[in-house]
Amino acid sequence: MSVTEPLIDVRDLERTFDVRRRVEGRRRRVRDSVVAVHDLTFSVAAGEMVGYIGPNGAGKSTTIKMLTGILVPTGGRVRVAGLDPSRDRVELARRIGVVFGQRSTLWWDLPLRDSFDLLQKIYRIAPGRYRDNLAKFVDLLDLGDQLDTPVRQLSLGQRMRGDITAALLHDPEVLYLDEPTIGLDVVSKGRLREFLRALNEDRGTTLVLTTHDLQDIEALCDRVVVIDHGTSVYDGSLAGLHAEGGSSRTLVVDLVDEAPPISVPGASVRRVDGPRQWLSFPAQASAAPIVAAVAASYDVADLSIQEPDIEDVIRQLYSRNV
Amino acid sequence: MHLRSYLQIAGLWIRAAWQYPTSFVLLAVGNGLITALDFVGLWIMFAHLEDLAGFALHEVALLYGSASLALAVADTAIGSVERIGSYIRTGRLDQMMTKPVPLLVQVCADQFTLRRLGRLTQAAVVFGWACTYVDWTPTRVLVAVSMLVSGGLLFFGLFVGFSCVQFWTTDATEFANAFTYGGATVTQYPLTIFPREVIVGLTFVIPVAFVNWYPCLYLLGRSDPTGMPEAFQFASPVAGVLTMAAALLVWRSGVRHYTSTGS
Numbered sequence: 001m002s003v004t005e006p007l008i009d010v011r012d013l014e015r016t017f018d019v020r021r022r023v024e025g026r027r028r029r030v031r032d033s034v035v036a037v038h039d040l041t042f043s044v045a046a047g048e049m050v051g052y053i054g055p056n057g058a059g060k061s062t063t064i065k066m067l068t069g070i071l072v073p074t075g076g077r078v079r080v081a082g083l084d085p086s087r088d089r090v091e092l093a094r095r096i097g098v099v100f101g102q103r104s105t106l107w108w109d110l111p112l113r114d115s116f117d118l119l120q121k122i123y124r125i126a127p128g129r130y131r132d133n134l135a136k137f138v139d140l141l142d143l144g145d146q147l148d149t150p151v152r153q154l155s156l157g158q159r160m161r162g163d164i165t166a167a168l169l170h171d172p173e174v175l176y177l178d179e180p181t182i183g184l185d186v187v188s189k190g191r192l193r194e195f196l197r198a199l200n201e202d203r204g205t206t207l208v209l210t211t212h213d214l215q216d217i218e219a220l221c222d223r224v225v226v227i228d229h230g231t232s233v234y235d236g237s238l239a240g241l242h243a244e245g246g247s248s249r250t251l252v253v254d255l256v257d258e259a260p261p262i263s264v265p266g267a268s269v270r271r272v273d274g275p276r277q278w279l280s281f282p283a284q285a286s287a288a289p290i291v292a293a294v295a296a297s298y299d300v301a302d303l304s305i306q307e308p309d310i311e312d313v314i315r316q317l318y319s320r321n322v
Numbered sequence: 323m324h325l326r327s328y329l330q331i332a333g334l335w336i337r338a339a340w341q342y343p344t345s346f347v348l349l350a351v352g353n354g355l356i357t358a359l360d361f362v363g364l365w366i367m368f369a370h371l372e373d374l375a376g377f378a379l380h381e382v383a384l385l386y387g388s389a390s391l392a393l394a395v396a397d398t399a400i401g402s403v404e405r406i407g408s409y410i411r412t413g414r415l416d417q418m419m420t421k422p423v424p425l426l427v428q429v430c431a432d433q434f435t436l437r438r439l440g441r442l443t444q445a446a447v448v449f450g451w452a453c454t455y456v457d458w459t460p461t462r463v464l465v466a467v468s469m470l471v472s473g474g475l476l477f478f479g480l481f482v483g484f485s486c487v488q489f490w491t492t493d494a495t496e497f498a499n500a501f502t503y504g505g506a507t508v509t510q511y512p513l514t515i516f517p518r519e520v521i522v523g524l525t526f527v528i529p530v531a532f533v534n535w536y537p538c539l540y541l542l543g544r545s546d547p548t549g550m551p552e553a554f555q556f557a558s559p560v561a562g563v564l565t566m567a568a569a570l571l572v573w574r575s576g577v578r579h580y581t582s583t584g585s
Contacts, residue, residue, distance in 0.1 A: 017581055093422035100417065118330060
């Protein structure tokens, strides 16, 4: 148990938005208050890797925006590195890194290097540290050949790696990643995850990750915070989330010939369509014994595993809590 | 310190524009042509007018030149502030808010362009020519310098202040322009062509009369034809600073009111 204050401390956080709504038969629009986040409490210790997940519109972005000082909370308390984000936004900016997956901060028409050089100046990064960091990230993220290429000519994956480098040059204590692997191919995703894990291990950088990709969470996060309807509905390990949400993975088996439903221990057949069968088994169980059992007793043409859909897990979790 | 960040960001935008040298040059040539045409228009107007509301050609030119110069300086330096509505919609403002440079500095420096250089040159030439008719004294030099600085500040304040409307209702650029560019157009003429109520409004509500009208009266050695206090002729810095301060307050409350967009 550490006695120091957690790096991120959120207590009874609340944010409502005023929206104007058109109502049939009335000329003036009606003012309405929409609650985006309420009663939200959690904390993140330095060095943790936390997945912050939830369905669209659950309040994920609103929370991240309050953590970075973009939005002012309408109630409750936020502290990041001991600072009040909306009040000390500019000061906090020196200590955090933010990557919004679908929006680049890089200079579109200029080589990557120019964007990085500007960041060195505005973050006032010491030249030695800047050189070291740049060399290290460029090496780890394999960007060496791209440094002098205009950003508009980079691939999506290269640009994402460029954006992540840009967010890390000033050695932030915490890195917020919003959908970092969206649109990337399997190889790029894997590489990026590896990099982030190494970053956390080597530098102790705290990671807060919002994603729809359950594999991101599996690869990176020891802890998951699930938000729905503006408040936290789960906070704990990923395995615990699967257990609580009763989620299951699906083994899709293509047999050589049509056969009656497969019977193996630990899995049950959900669906049969000609030679193809869908077997579901608990998400936290290993697929290996089931695959082995199927292969041992049947003529298998092909196998694939479908991961549980994060939205399904959350939906089930939420319906239980209600 | 903020100025340094501003220059660094603006400098990179100029570099970015240079990546397309042809379009950069074409833009410059186009601007030059438009500026030249503006000159012709001015010349035609003055060729047919001996005087405007009792002001001689060179006196009108002094008013026109100083107001245009102040506007061109403000527009070049911070013109992009009027685009915050689109920055809000595209999420660009969110990104800026995560950088350790004050938001206003980043917004003003964003997409910095030298496209207004033509206008700046034109205004400077007209102003320079009109200055040759001024009977210079040390005080008048001081008033002239403070007029240009305060004029820049005033337009800066008006640009920023009215752009902030977009924090509450995005896409109100036209509304802001009505006051900023509208105010600039009005001040290009001797204010005596307007009814007194308008002059009062341009003094106390949207104080563009301080951009050039009052200090120019002093430079020209004229008594105020509308009977406003003579002290106003030296009050431009006060008006400039007050407008700036008001604009910064509005900006701060706009940022705190900012509600971002979805996603």
